[in-house]
Amino acid sequence: MTERKPVTLHRLRAMHRDGETITMLTCYDSSFARVLDAAGVDVLLVGDSLGMTLQGHTSTVPVSIDAMEYHTRCVASGNRYAWIVGDLPFGSYHESCEQALRNAARLMQAGAQMVKLEGGGWTAPVVRFLVERGIPVCAHLGLTPQSVHALGGYRIQGRDDAAAGLMLAQGRELAEAGAAMIVIELVPSDLGRILARELPIPVIGIGAGAGCSGQVLVLHDMLGITHGRKPRFVRDFMDGAASIDDAVARYVAAVRDGSFPDESTHGY
Numbered sequence: 370m371t372e373r374k375p376v377t378l379h380r381l382r383a384m385h386r387d388g389e390t391i392t393m394l395t396c397y398d399s400s401f402a403r404v405l406d407a408a409g410v411d412v413l414l415v416g417d418s419l420g421m422t423l424q425g426h427t428s429t430v431p432v433s434i435d436a437m438e439y440h441t442r443c444v445a446s447g448n449r450y451a452w453i454v455g456d457l458p459f460g461s462y463h464e465s466c467e468q469a470l471r472n473a474a475r476l477m478q479a480g481a482q483m484v485k486l487e488g489g490g491w492t493a494p495v496v497r498f499l500v501e502r503g504i505p506v507c508a509h510l511g512l513t514p515q516s517v518h519a520l521g522g523y524r525i526q527g528r529d530d531a532a533a534g535l536m537l538a539q540g541r542e543l544a545e546a547g548a549a550m551i552v553i554e555l556v557p558s559d560l561g562r563i564l565a566r567e568l569p570i571p572v573i574g575i576g577a578g579a580g581c582s583g584q585v586l587v588l589h590d591m592l593g594i595t596h597g598r599k600p601r602f603v604r605d606f607m608d609g610a611a612s613i614d615d616a617v618a619r620y621v622a623a624v625r626d627g628s629f630p631d632e633s634t635h636g637y
């Protein structure tokens with residue numbers, strides 16, 4: 370048996386190059402970090418979705434950098450091998466590159482190995498500024514939950530040719546600015562496939578079809594703890610599982626063998 374090594378940016382790039390699907394889940398505390406890491410999840414995302422899953426808000430907008438720093442520290446303390454991405458919350462990178470650096474540094478010092486920020490072309494200078502200072506950055510396009518009020522709700526993005534073309538151009542601009550990974554959320558499967566094929570960096574999908582370089586779900590959703598309507602792209606992995614560990618192992622196996630997401634059930 371080969372010895373397990375910590376996931377690095379180099380390893381994520383190699384997985385993308387070799388067509389090995391990347392597994393990612395959100396994670397907010399030390400206990401779950403242990404469970405997810407033991408199941409072989411490649412990337413733990415300390416997502417600002419914790420504003421909804423843990424704090425009970427109706428969006429991610431109220432989440433503070435203090436909360437993100439705290440939960441990043443919790444996740445890092447339980448993790449051994451997975452790559453940790455910390456979300457920069459709403460308002461924490463919008464003012465200036467210097468503000469983004471200050472807040473990204475807090476997440477990195479709490480244990481993140483990469484920070485994620487949402488948005489298109491306007492974030493490219495921020496991405497470049499952070500990357501030049503040694504902070505790996507994950508971009509996020511499609512449905513960007515921090516902009517939910519501007520987008521008019523949690524709606525599918527990139528449906529028409531113009532919107533799809535714009536998203537591809539934004540993805541290229543962000544990769545060119547130095548983003549090392551990108552999350553795309555709630556887009557038609559065809560667009561997910563095009564983005565994964567055209568962009569030179571791993572494209573991690575959530576509600577973006579089976580053609581992405583990797584998949585991410587919100588932990589609570591895949592454990593069947595969804596309040597309100599379950600989004601179409603979610604599978605409850607607790608259904609038929611013997612334990613939480615088993616459910617997470619099934620998620621990892623299903624993403625790796627391509628049986629999740631299933632285009633006809635979970636795609637748009």
Ligand code: KIV
Binds near residue numbers: 414416587
């Ligand atoms: O905060 C989060 O959980 C996310 C995922 C939806 C990708 O950004």
